[in-house]
Amino acid sequence: MKKGGRGGFALALRIIATALLCLGLSLATTATAQPANDPAPLSFTDNAEETRFHALVAELRCVMCQNQSLADSNAQIAHDLRREVLALMRQGKTDPQIKDFLVARYGEFVLYRPQMESKTWLLWFGPALVLLAGGFALARAIRARGAPAQAQAARNDEDQEW
Missing domain, CATH: 1.20.5 (Single alpha-helices involved in coiled-coils or other helix-helix interfaces)
Known part of the structure; x- marks a missing residue:
């Protein structure tokens, strides 16, 4: 009889250890997850800059999300690209120059309206x-x-x- 009692105790210890391992793994994955929204929102110098920015990011596609614009996407890369677009605007780049820069980096996919070319x-x-x-x-x-x-x-x- 004693032998069966010890087997039950060992089984209970294994179940508890497995549960603790699963709990630890789930906490570890949530700790490394990306934040749901941008930690520091963008600030604009004036309304013209903000209007231009919103018009531009609405014409650009998020490279991670298949069918969302940079303005709509919550992916971390979209946050990074929005910051990069704003930085390029502040460097004095025109909208076509910014689009050309992003096309050179990510390909024609980044444009919602690809350019008219033979291909x-x-x-x-x-x-x-x-x-x-x-x-x-x-x-x-x-x-x-x-x-x-x-x-x-x-x-x-x-x-x-x-």
Whole structure:
């Protein structure tokens, strides 16, 4: 009987040790997590700078978030890029220069509206081409369905006596 009692005690110790290990690991991961929002909000010198900044970050895509602008994203890299955009603005860079800098660093993906180039023609005109091809296919299908019915109606008219 004593032997079974010791086994139960060892099992209870293992369960407690596992629970403490899980608790320690969960506390360790939350301690290293990034803050949910920017610790120090950006400050602007005037309303014109703030307006220009907000217009610019609305046109730039967060490189981590697939479909969010820099203005909308809460990712840490978005916070860093917003600070970098503001620093570039204060260095006297124009909006196209800032966009060129970010494109050189992160690629065309960072722009919500990519530039019109030979390699982006499909991106710009592809939807219109697909729409035209679909309309053409639909018109042909409707004509093909209508042709047998028109032929049958013509035959019925010929067979009918007046």
